[in-house]
Amino acid sequence: MSDPRDILRVQAAGLGFSVCRFASASEPWTAGERLAHFVAAGRHGDMGWMETTLERRAHPTAMWPDARTAIVLGMNYGPDADPLPEMSDRSAGYISVYARGDDYHEVIKGRLKTLAGQVAARLGAEVKVFVDTAPLMEKPLAQRAGLGWQGKHTNLLSREHGNWLFLGVILTAAEIEPDAAEAEHCGSCTACLTACPTNAFPGPFQLDARRCLSYLTIEHAGPWPVEFRALTGARIYGCDDCLAVCPWNKFAQGGREARLAAREASISPRLEDLAALDDPAFRALFSKSPIKRIGRDRFVRNVLYAIGNSGDAALVAVASRLTADASPLVRGAAVWALSRLLDERAFADLRLSGQAGEADAGVLAEWARAA
Ligand code: B12
Ligand code: SF4
Ligand code: SF4
Numbered sequence: 001m002s003d004p005r006d007i008l009r010v011q012a013a014g015l016g017f018s019v020c021r022f023a024s025a026s027e028p029w030t031a032g033e034r035l036a037h038f039v040a041a042g043r044h045g046d047m048g049w050m051e052t053t054l055e056r057r058a059h060p061t062a063m064w065p066d067a068r069t070a071i072v073l074g075m076n077y078g079p080d081a082d083p084l085p086e087m088s089d090r091s092a093g094y095i096s097v098y099a100r101g102d103d104y105h106e107v108i109k110g111r112l113k114t115l116a117g118q119v120a121a122r123l124g125a126e127v128k129v130f131v132d133t134a135p136l137m138e139k140p141l142a143q144r145a146g147l148g149w150q151g152k153h154t155n156l157l158s159r160e161h162g163n164w165l166f167l168g169v170i171l172t173a174a175e176i177e178p179d180a181a182e183a184e185h186c187g188s189c190t191a192c193l194t195a196c197p198t199n200a201f202p203g204p205f206q207l208d209a210r211r212c213l214s215y216l217t218i219e220h221a222g223p224w225p226v227e228f229r230a231l232t233g234a235r236i237y238g239c240d241d242c243l244a245v246c247p248w249n250k251f252a253q254g255g256r257e258a259r260l261a262a263r264e265a266s267i268s269p270r271l272e273d274l275a276a277l278d279d280p281a282f283r284a285l286f287s288k289s290p291i292k293r294i295g296r297d298r299f300v301r302n303v304l305y306a307i308g309n310s311g312d313a314a315l316v317a318v319a320s321r322l323t324a325d326a327s328p329l330v331r332g333a334a335v336w337a338l339s340r341l342l343d344e345r346a347f348a349d350l351r352l353s354g355q356a357g358e359a360d361a362g363v364l365a366e367w368a369r370a371a
Contacts, residue, residue, distance in 0.1 A: 008020060017111070021147055022070070022145055022176050022177065023069070023178050032058030032062075038206075045209050060136060063134075067128075067172070069171070069178070072142045073167070073169070074166065074167055075260070076253065077165070079164070084241065091270065091310050094234040094235045099266070100262035102259040105290070107260060112129040119172055120172075123176075127173075143182055146180050153192035160252070164252055198212065213231070217235060217237050223333065230309060236306050237291050237294075271306055271318070272315060275322060304336070307341070308341065316338065316341050322334035332360075
């Protein structure tokens with residue numbers, strides 16, 4: 001086994017990676033132009049960091065001029081069963097599969113560093129590791145390395161793992177022979193495009209993040225545009241619809257990494273319990289989870305939108321309580337939830353009972369809009 005790629009593949013498998021492949025990090029590509037188009041069209045919403053890092057993000061060598069090879073790794077996090085039927089329980093929240101265990105950034109980063117140390121020792125070259133948060137376009141690199149292809153839903157999927165694959169990248173200044181790129185195998189399928197509850201795809205292979213529930217539940221800080229609130233249904237953190245319907249998943253095997261396995265609290269948690277979380281309880285419940293990053297107020301906002309969609313009259317008391325919350329974001333979402341759960345008369349009575357005596361313009365607008 002004198003090919004360094006084979007040795008590294010064995011080491012990567014020992015670290016729990018499902019796949020490890022190699023691509024040129026220096027050859028030109030069109031991905032940077034497409035990213036520029038995405039940002040120019042405003043499709044990144046308020047992820048301002050995409051705009052400020054645009055130039056460095058456009059190509060691996062724009063970020064690190066010495067980069068020659070990308071070692072691209074995938075870690076399977078597939079669920080044991082189709083998760084979408086869980087959403088039929090409207091009094092429970094839906095947390096997307098990727099966020100049900102420990103934070104994948106933490107799980108993957110340590111292992112990438114271990115592998116990168118081995119690359120540096122074996123090849124005597126400089127290395128840098130990346131998972132998700134750095135200004136590097138991971139999906140086109142993964143396609144170039146042959147891990148899979150970017151499907152019509154824009155995620156990287158593979159014939160072996162379907163959609164459920166986290167990506168991580170090691171860039172190195174060493175020249176390593178690249179693997180063959182993967183071709184696109186979507187064919188005439190459009191299952192992901194039609195499954196999207198918010199119509200977030202302006203066309204195949206393109207996403208408008210502003211319409212995506214993953215963006216709205218996780219990245220968007222303020223109250224949502226009203227049109228998306230009913231469409232989120234029970235989804236309170238991320239969204240899996242376009243991934244879960246992909247026919248290539250039938251070849252995938254469930255995830256094997258213990259730290260990524262779903263915690264009990266992340267499958268069909270009761271909305272009532274989640275709405276009762278204060279900041280310390282939220283942090284304790286989601287310790288080591290990626291959910292912790294969005295903070296209690298944004299999370300409870302999402303829970304209240306789901307409560308508004310639940311049709312569960314027992315949750316009226318829960319939402320009413322939160323109209324007095326310290327956070328205007330939470331108060332506004334509570335008003336919207338009540339406007340959905342109560343009939344017009346009961347909602348008007350509530351408004352007149354003094355709950356609308358508000359200093360926050362955003363919350364007042366919620367009362368007015370819903371009235
Ligand atoms: C920003 C971001 C988001 C944004 C925007 C998503 C997006 N599709 O761009 C939001 C918040 C919406 C998001 C959501 C999710 N994300 Co995210 N996200 C990222 C991040 C940080 C950057 C992605 C990026 O550069 N987007 C910008 C656009 C322009 O890039 P793009 O999709 O590659 O665009 C290509 C296509 O549009 C195509 N294209 C454009 N026009 C045309 C026209 C034609 C004809 C063709 C052929 C192609 C084409 O070319 C572009 C360049 O390759 C990456 C991590 C990273 N550093 O790369 C993770 C990452 C993509 N996310 C990930 C995950 C898991 C998710 C979610 C599944 C989480 C969830 N369950 O809620 C969802 C999936 C939603 C979806 N359908 O994409 C994983 C995906 C793993 C994989 N197997 O692909 C990544 C790689 C993180 C990781 N390290 O594992 N994410
Ligand atoms: S994650 Fe959900 S909202 Fe976003 S594109 Fe996929 S199906 Fe649509
Ligand atoms: S659902 Fe169909 S179109 Fe979408 S990524 Fe999978 S194969 Fe491609």
